[in-house]
Amino acid sequence: MTYKGDPIAEKLDKLAEATGMPRLQRRYASGNPIRFRLLPLVLLAIAAAGLALQIAEPLSLGYLVILTVWSVTILVFTLGPLGQRAGRRWDEREAAVVRKGHFMGLLIAFGAAVLGSLAFGMGKTGAMIRLWDIWTPQSGLDWLAVNFFLLVLEANVAVIAASAATPEPLEDEEE
Amino acid sequence: MARKIYNRIAVLRTEASMTRKALAEKVGVNPQTIGFLERGDYNPSLELALNVAAVFKLPVELMFSFRPFPSVAETLLGRGDPS
Numbered sequence: 001m002t003y004k005g006d007p008i009a010e011k012l013d014k015l016a017e018a019t020g021m022p023r024l025q026r027r028y029a030s031g032n033p034i035r036f037r038l039l040p041l042v043l044l045a046i047a048a049a050g051l052a053l054q055i056a057e058p059l060s061l062g063y064l065v066i067l068t069v070w071s072v073t074i075l076v077f078t079l080g081p082l083g084q085r086a087g088r089r090w091d092e093r094e095a096a097v098v099r100k101g102h103f104m105g106l107l108i109a110f111g112a113a114v115l116g117s118l119a120f121g122m123g124k125t126g127a128m129i130r131l132w133d134i135w136t137p138q139s140g141l142d143w144l145a146v147n148f149f150l151l152v153l154e155a156n157v158a159v160i161a162a163s164a165a166t167p168e169p170l171e172d173e174e175e
Numbered sequence: 176m177a178r179k180i181y182n183r184i185a186v187l188r189t190e191a192s193m194t195r196k197a198l199a200e201k202v203g204v205n206p207q208t209i210g211f212l213e214r215g216d217y218n219p220s221l222e223l224a225l226n227v228a229a230v231f232k233l234p235v236e237l238m239f240s241f242r243p244f245p246s247v248a249e250t251l252l253g254r255g256d257p258s
Contacts, residue, residue: 032207091204093217167216170207 101162
């Protein structure tokens, strides 16, 4: 809703609306979670690029890219179907959506962790016998990047799965 | 994939002049969940189905069914499936 009356206040109000934050705030206050589809996929792609950067250049800022994606993921997580609304408890439907989301998220993150640790093990073994040289985390920053990548993976897959399990919002909300 | 469960919540709620919010408070869920139930987007747990039936003082099998309920007009004209 835009402010009417004072021209300066109107312009400031329009500017604020253009940022999209008031719309997000209204959506959050209404109790309707946002069903994210594309944004979590974009975040996962950026996080994967960050991890690739960290692998290619260990002294680069790949881990910072992943940490930044994690910060945005927290916002997506809060506004999506997995976010707990203030002063409200989850009912059985919402709890089922949360369980479904986290089941998918944890399943995918677990799979990635198992395959990743297997690759690290094979990498170390291969390097010992001079057969191949697969990247393995060396520094603390490498481990930080891997750790936050798994967190980003779990959270975003959970948001996608929970969004898919949430029906379209009702048309007559005011009732 | 779970089978769709049809219900008469919307008709009974309207007849009782009850809002979704009021019904939701009585059965301990969020109003959106009542809306999703009415729209057929969500199959309730047995506990929720029994709680909703208790609010309208009806047996649960008269409120929920795997088969679509006849419309009010069909029921009034005696064409509805009595089950």
